[in-house]
Amino acid sequence: MISNFFNLFKLSTWEYLMDSLFTVSTLIHLLDILVVWYVIYKLLSLLNSTKAIQVFKGIAIIIVIRIVSDFIGLNTVSWLMSQVITYGAIAAIVIFQPEVRRGLEHLGRGSMLRTSSKTVNYQEKLIDDLDEAIQYMSKRKIGALICIEKKESLKEYIDTGISLDANISNQLLINIFIPNTPLHDGAVIIKDKKIASACSYLPLTESSKIPKEFGTRHRAAIGLSEMSDAVTIVVSEETGGVSLALRDNFLPHIPRERYLAVLNEELVVPKIEDKKNALQQLLDAMKNSPKGGA
Known part of the structure; x- marks a missing residue:
């Protein structure tokens, strides 16, 4: 009970x-x-x-x-x-x-509020030009700051620099960052497969986790990664080390193989073959099929 x-x-x-x-x-x-x-x-x-x-x-x-x-x-x-x-x-x-x-x-920048987006398929030639310029400047400890625009516009930062609208080449990138030249200070911004501007100013990060060994270029690269989806390359003028900043992440002093892999993954969109719909496939099959005898 x-x-x-x-x-x-x-x-x-x-x-x-x-x-x-x-x-x-x-x-x-x-x-x-x-x-x-x-x-x-x-x-x-x-x-x-x-x-x-x-x-x-x-x-x-x-x-x-x-x-x-x-x-x-x-x-x-x-x-x-x-x-x-x-x-x-x-x-x-x-x-x-x-x-x-x-x-x-x-x-x-949230996807719910984004009305349009673009995807620029940077070709392997850009990676090759960047690699040659990076290797040249790294060996000679020439400081560099290169930003590549992706989906989110960098126009406000492009407007702070000197407009170039020039075709990309490793020779031009190297010449821009040669010390004591008019354009060496600041960032180069690449947009739509062209060098949009040089001597541009980027926002500096306020994070206290950044070691003091990293200077203004590195803090500017990290600051831009906090504000946009751009990929930013930094070459240190003190050590010659190469660093990347993207999507609020910082990859310091990475080897050549690593930064090439990241650049290819972030900038080169793989080609996707167009797939025909079911109706088009049926029509093609009918066209290519042998005609039967009477």
């Missing part, structure tokens, strides 16, 4: 929990919580390794003080913290301006 009672109690409790959990209202609340946690996670990821993370920690401490002071009855402290939180939103926009801009740019 008691066993049956407990079994009935368990069954009714389980059914009650299932009915309570799997309702439209509960699922909406669960979705709301997941969205908030995702936003917080992305915010922390965005602020990680930047100076702004310290300010964010300060704001978190103020919120904790506000909650604790309200709980134990420190009304004056609670009121002061409330004022700081209320007017801190405006201050946060000013303080976090670079991070806010970066976050909005990431949002604007």
Whole structure:
């Protein structure tokens, strides 16, 4: 009798929990919580390794003080913290301006908001020219910064430099970066299989994880990889080492085989043979089939 009672109690409790959990209202609340946690996670990821993370920690401490002071009855402290939180939103926009801009740019580059996209199929000749220029400059420790535009436009950075619109060749790339020449300082940007500009300025990363051994060229390459999908090549003028930055990743001091593999993977789109539809295949089969005798 008691066993049956407990079994009935368990069954009714389980059914009650299932009915309570799997309702439209509960699922909406669960979705709301997941969205908030995702936003917080992305915010922390965005602020990680930047100076702004310290300010964010300060704001978190103020919120904790506000909650604790309200709980134990420190009304004056609670009121002061409330004022700081209320007017801190405006201050946060000013303080976090670079991070806010970066976050909005990431949002604007999202696939849901992207109205059009392009894929430039850079040929193997570009890889060969880049390789010859890189090898020449690396052996002679000539500093270089070369960016290749992919789907996302680099026009705002092209406009900061000197327009060239020149055909790509390893000789031209080498001559641009020869020290003490007018165009050697800044970045070369390649767009639509041409050298769009030289002496362009790129955004510097604010990440604190970058070792101090890397200079302005490397920080600029990483900064551009945080803002776009471009592939950026850096040749160090101190060591002659070759580094790549792409998709918010930094590959320092990589060998020739590695950077060639990455460049071929990122820039050369494999050709795909056109596939005929079923109707066209049927028509071709009928055309090519032998005609039967009478």
